[in-house]
Each structure stands twice: as C-alpha cells, then as structure tokens.
Amino acid sequence: MKCQECNKPATFHITELVSGQAQELHFCEDHAREYLTHGEEEQVSAPSLAGALAHQLAVGQTAEELARLDQKACPVCGITFYEFRSQGRFGCPHDYECFIEELKPLLMSIHGEGEHVGKCPAHSASDSVRQTDLIRLRREMKEAVSDEDYELASKLRDDIRKIEGGSDSL
C-alpha cells in the first residue's frame, strides 16, 4: 500500500476515531510524522488514541520490531497487538497486563499520567485469575464448537459452570 501523500510504501496506518466513525489513513514515515505534528496545531479536538500510538511507535521502532510486536497476542481473548492498534480498542481486561510495556508510554502520551487516582469499587476482581480464566474458557468453548469438537466444548462448559458456581461470595 502506498502512502496517501506520496509514492513511498505506507508503513504507518492510522485509524482516526471521530465520533465513533473510523477513518483510515496510510502514510510513509515522513508524512506520518508531518501529519502528527502538524495536525496537533490545527486540530481543535483531543489528540486521538491512534495519533498517540502512531507517534509513539514512530520513535525507534524498526519495521521488523513492529512486525514482531504486531504478532503478540493476549492468551485470554486472542487479540493481537496489530488488531488493537488497527481498531484502537482492547479485547479484554487482561490486555492491560499483557501489553503493559507498550501501554505505559501510550498512556503517558494520552493522559500525561500512568496511575489511577480516584474512585475504587467497593469490591473488585481480587481473584483476577478467576476472571481471566472465565474469559479464556468461554473463548475456547466457542472455538471447540466451531471445530465441532462437542466433547471438548461440553467439558469446557462444565469447567465454566464450576468456576461460576464457586464464588457466590458476591
């Protein structure tokens, strides 16, 4: 794919999310840099996630490093880093742990801060292993069904029920 401003290959694919609509932009490294720095002055609206991401990745990532990073997937929901940066959304709560290294600079660039200050729920998923297990098991069950491995699907469903039934402490 070519850069939309020139004929060089596009290595930066930016999805701008404006009021819920996704707009895809494709740039070479130079035009991406230009778009991001120039854009900040002209835009009245908030810096977008995609802009912050592209900006952060533009700093010191080679094409191979980026390709490798893109393959990284969350063991719980299966989302890859590539999917995340294309759509600007995560797949499950565990992604915040799985991609934490890439996330830290991104959060700094969006919020200027990296740690939560403020309200906490009265009770939280203190047993986060249970929570992520549930998400992962449901996904595996869906895959078993689509593979027509109903024995496995059935077993997984029982596992899910056991975990769900186990903590009635709420």
Place this chain on the structure above:
Amino acid sequence: MDLNELTKRSGEWLRGSGPESDIVISSRIRLARNLADFPFISKATEMDRAEIEKVLRDRVAEIQEEGNLTYLDVNELGGLDRQFLVERQLISREHAESEGARGVAIDPGERVSLMINEEDHLRIQVMHSGFDLENAWNRIDEIDDRIEEKITFAFSGTLGYLTACPTNVGTGMRVSVMLHLPALVITRQIEKVFRSLQKISLAVRGLYGEGSQAMGDFYQISNQITLGRSEVDLIKQVGDVVPVLIDYERRARDFLMQESQESLHDRVSRAFGILSTAQTISSEETMHLLSSVRMGVNLGLIPDVEMPIVNELFIRTQPAHLQKISGSELDTADRNIERARFLRRHLNHEDGGPQDN
C-alpha cells in the same frame, strides 16, 4: 413510558431551569464500566453480548426506585426510533448504529441513561439542566455504587477502571458542559477561546457540527484526560473554566448591546420573523436562526416567546423528531415543510390539533 410518549414531552434538562441556563444548556457526566469476567465488546461473541445485557439489565432493574426506569432494546428498535434517541441525547450515535444485543435504560425525566453494550459494557450518563456538575456527580456516583453492589467491574489497582479504549481508562469519566456562545461567535472571539482551552487539556467540540463550524453556536467543553486525576479533580478542571466562559460570553453580549443594539435587535428579530413565517426551512438554517432567537430571548429583545419553547425547538425540529411527531417517514423536502409548519405553530401561539405537542 414508551418511546411514543417521549415525543410528547421534553427532558428535564431542556426546561432551562438550572443555574446559569441562559448560557449553560446542560451539564453531563458519563462513566464507562465493564464486567470483569467477560471480554470487551470487540471480542465479545453474540452469546457474550446477550449474557452481558441480561446481567446488567437485571441489575439495573434491581436498583431502581419505584420502577421508574424504562428499558429499551435498542437492537429491536427501528432506525427512526434509534435516531430519535440520539437526537434526545439519550444514546450515542455509535450505540444507535452498531449491531448486536444492546439496550438502554432511561428515567422519566431523561436525566439518567444507562447504555448497555455500547463501546463498553455499561455507560452510565447523567445530564442536568444548566451548570450543575456537583449534583450530577452525586447522582451518578450513587448509581454507580448501587449497581456495583452486586456486580464486579473490571478494575486494576494501578490503572483504575479498565475500558475498551485506553483513552477512557482510570476514572472512565467524561465530564462535559454544553454552552451557548452566540456573542463570542459574532464578535469573532471563539477561536481564541478554543486555543486557550486546548492548552489546559480540555476538548471543545461543536455540537451539531464540526470544530469551529458549530451550528447553532453550541459548544461542548469536556475533559480529555481520564487517568491520574480523581473524579473530583476532573470535575473541577471543567467546572473552573465554565464561569470564565460564561463571563466572556456575557461581556460579549453586553458589548453588542451597547455598541450595536439596533443591529443586534434587528438580527434577532429577523431570525424570529423568518422562523415564524417560513413555509419550508432546512435544519441548518433553523439551528442558525434559533440560536439568534435564543440570544434575543435571553437579552429581553424578543418578548413573544419563552426559553423552554426555544430549547425544545432545537430538539423537536430535528429529522427523527419531526417524523415521529408527524407520524410518518418523510424525505428531506417534506421534512423541511413539516419543520416550517411546526415552527410556525409553536412560535405564533397557535394551538395545533390533539396529535401535536
């Protein structure tokens, strides 16, 4: 309460009865929450979505007092009805236009709206008339607490409430205030205002339009940052700026009244004249003229009409509202005629038939 009843009424927040409501239309707070043991929406299967909807819908039903919340299955609603809810600001455009199991719970005063399966599993929204952030916060904080008594939200000690998009993580809170700034637009100071707000990390968005081309001179100020500051701080960040903007706008209005009252009076009177006699009118022109009329009413230059009516007209002349009120689907040309008819009826104190209002 069903959808058709809503057409006959206006939300509380439109009444224009809150503090500073000559300039501040509404104060809105939104919280984003997700269930801890389901994937986020982008990786949720149809079955997941149905389960998430059921869990949250049941919980919302449990927390309400005297059964006052109405639940609407957005997936089942027709396009016109969904558009209607967007115009009322009860659901987002994304919620209306996406697919899959999703719904919304609304209170009769249209101050509270709980969207299920929008970008996050749960989006709680509270909207109050005028400049009223503190009360809006107290209300939404309590709703959040009550839902959470029996629900486990996705939350991390370091990163706060976990949301589908990292731009919302932390407090998951968006605080916005909607302001009517016609004098700042006329005196060409609005760009300057935008730039100064950007410097303090506040987002400015034109409602019903894009960027500086806001139709109707309505602007929404909101926080950009959701992580690293407490909810109270973020509310303060937005809340501190509002009185400054109100002051700028009032001064600009005073300036216009002193320096060119005839010209201002003429502008608002002509706007009122067109709106009360036109036979066909577009929504862009309506927005533009209603904005002048609204300012005229605030400044006492138009005695014939009251603020609540003007506020209502902004909403009820929009496409889906017009079609629901008239009872049929209309193309643009017919809508423009219907809109003009509606305006004439309400600005000339003519009582319509029993199906109106």
